[in-house]
Amino acid sequence: MGAAHGHRLHHHGHSAVHRAPAHLKILTLVGFVLLVVATPREWYAVFPAYLAVVVGTVVAARVPLGWVLRRMVIEVPFLVFAALVPFVAHGPRTEVLGLSLSEPGLVAAWGLAVKGTLGVMASLTLAATTEPTEVLTGLRRLRLPPLLVEIMSFMLRYLDVVTADLGRTLTSMRSRGCEPRSPRHWPALARSLGALFIRSYERGERVHLAMLARGYTGTLPVTTATGTATTTVRASGTGR
Amino acid sequence: MHVPDGFLDAPTSVATGVVAAAAVGVALRRARTELDDRTAPLAGLVAAFVFAAQMINFPVGAGTSGHLMGGALAAVLVGPWTGLLCVAVVLVVQALFMADGGITALGTNVVLIGVVTALVGYVVFRGLQAVLPRRVGTVAPAAAIAAFVSVPVAALVFSLLFAIGGTAPVDAGKVLTAMLGWHVLIGIGEAVVTGLVVGAVVAVRPDLVRGARPLVAARELEIRTVAA
Numbered sequence: 001m002g003a004a005h006g007h008r009l010h011h012h013g014h015s016a017v018h019r020a021p022a023h024l025k026i027l028t029l030v031g032f033v034l035l036v037v038a039t040p041r042e043w044y045a046v047f048p049a050y051l052a053v054v055v056g057t058v059v060a061a062r063v064p065l066g067w068v069l070r071r072m073v074i075e076v077p078f079l080v081f082a083a084l085v086p087f088v089a090h091g092p093r094t095e096v097l098g099l100s101l102s103e104p105g106l107v108a109a110w111g112l113a114v115k116g117t118l119g120v121m122a123s124l125t126l127a128a129t130t131e132p133t134e135v136l137t138g139l140r141r142l143r144l145p146p147l148l149v150e151i152m153s154f155m156l157r158y159l160d161v162v163t164a165d166l167g168r169t170l171t172s173m174r175s176r177g178c179e180p181r182s183p184r185h186w187p188a189l190a191r192s193l194g195a196l197f198i199r200s201y202e203r204g205e206r207v208h209l210a211m212l213a214r215g216y217t218g219t220l221p222v223t224t225a226t227g228t229a230t231t232t233v234r235a236s237g238t239g240r
Numbered sequence: 241m242h243v244p245d246g247f248l249d250a251p252t253s254v255a256t257g258v259v260a261a262a263a264v265g266v267a268l269r270r271a272r273t274e275l276d277d278r279t280a281p282l283a284g285l286v287a288a289f290v291f292a293a294q295m296i297n298f299p300v301g302a303g304t305s306g307h308l309m310g311g312a313l314a315a316v317l318v319g320p321w322t323g324l325l326c327v328a329v330v331l332v333v334q335a336l337f338m339a340d341g342g343i344t345a346l347g348t349n350v351v352l353i354g355v356v357t358a359l360v361g362y363v364v365f366r367g368l369q370a371v372l373p374r375r376v377g378t379v380a381p382a383a384a385i386a387a388f389v390s391v392p393v394a395a396l397v398f399s400l401l402f403a404i405g406g407t408a409p410v411d412a413g414k415v416l417t418a419m420l421g422w423h424v425l426i427g428i429g430e431a432v433v434t435g436l437v438v439g440a441v442v443a444v445r446p447d448l449v450r451g452a453r454p455l456v457a458a459r460e461l462e463i464r465t466v467a468a
Contacts, residue, residue, distance in 0.1 A: 033245050074338070089409045089410050112408060116244040154288075158285055161288075163291070183429075191440040197441055201448055204278070204285035207285070
């Protein structure tokens with residue numbers, strides 16, 4: 001339960017992309033994906049250029065391409081949907097490999113797949129090259145409401161604790177012949193989730209009491225990404 | 241149900257982003273009244289709980305799986321504004337750290353999965369409480385119905401957004417029927433799990449369930465003597 005959890009999607013490194021300030025990376029990501037989304041999908045020549053930009057960033061960050069590709073499975077359900085569009089869309093039909101497909105539907109499917117893929121790749125690049133604490137510092141610099149960033153930091157701080165708690169519960173359910181995913185065992189799963197809620201809520205109450213004991217008055221002292229837990233305690237312990 | 245990048249056009253994505261930002265802004269102020277200075281740690285832990293609950297995938301059939309959305313569940317457990325905030329934070333974390341849900345579709349996702357499910361769920365829940373007998377036992381069924389209603393309403397709002405800013409030439413009516421039909425089914429699952437979870441918490445710690453608090457407070461302390 002150290003203070004800084006390395007996240008599952010983070011790929012440790014020291015490249016220029018890793019070192020770039022987080023708020024600039026977030027702004028670049030949002031601007032880039034917005035540009036991709038706003039580009040008309042018929043401008044076929046532009047998309048390889050976008051792809052080159054993303055792949056170039058991944059290479060510059062020295063993150064293996066295969067590492068990114070393997071984590072892109074998250075968009076598979078969406079690609080399946082995109083593949084269905086030519087079948088259900090209206091407009092003039094065309095024959096492809098003996099199937100009657102809608103022409104505007106094919107163009108739309110291309111647009112959905114390419115824009116979704118670029119978005120996922122760009123987001124993965126941010127996640128791979130930026131530590132969660134740096135992202136939080138970046139969001140704070142981007143003037144997100146401090147309370148929102150605090151809630152996010154507490155969520156990220158205890159995410160592994162709570163999910164591991166759930167993992168152990170599910171393991172013990174399975175070891176007793178209970179399959180949590182099956183609707184037949186939903187009552188048992190729901191009781192476990194109820195217990196997990198109570199445990200999480202009570203942990204929140206204890207965290208709050210521990211903060212009060214260290215002089216918390218409603219705002220957290222801001223620590224930088226390199227700041228250690230000791231400075232947090234010292235800063236809040238001086239009774240402001 | 242997470243909307244990816246490029247599914248809705250840029251103007252619609254920006255517009256939903258503005259709506260989401262406004263809703264989160266209101267929720268931040270209202271959550272303070274629900275939780276005072278405990279807001280940050282408690283909402284953070286509840287958000288971690290919602291994230292964990294969403295990790296359990298249920299097979300829906302045809303090789304796909306669905307998971308709990310949790311908006312109505314969070315609204316009944318911790319109040320609508322804190323609940324909205326928790327689900328919104330979960331979505332931001334998923335978009336920024338896990339590439340789940342597009343970064344430009346974040347506003348759309350917060351509106352659909354956070355704002356609509358939490359607020360609709362809570363309004364339905366409160367409405368049911370007004371007509372149902374004032375007993376703790378009615379909290380879980382009311383939460384289940386609220387969860388059931390919240391999911392198709394979110395699907396309805398999605399279909400409206402798709403009709404305005406959808407990027408695929410699919411008939412809006414077709415999208416609406418497919419989305420509603422599918423999400424009525426998902427809503428049943430959501431309702432069963434939400435009702436059972438709320439029931440489980442109410443059975444042990446009714447004081448923790450925001451939606452049950454008025455009923456718990458109404459109970460009077462009984463002092464009984466036990467024959468020696």
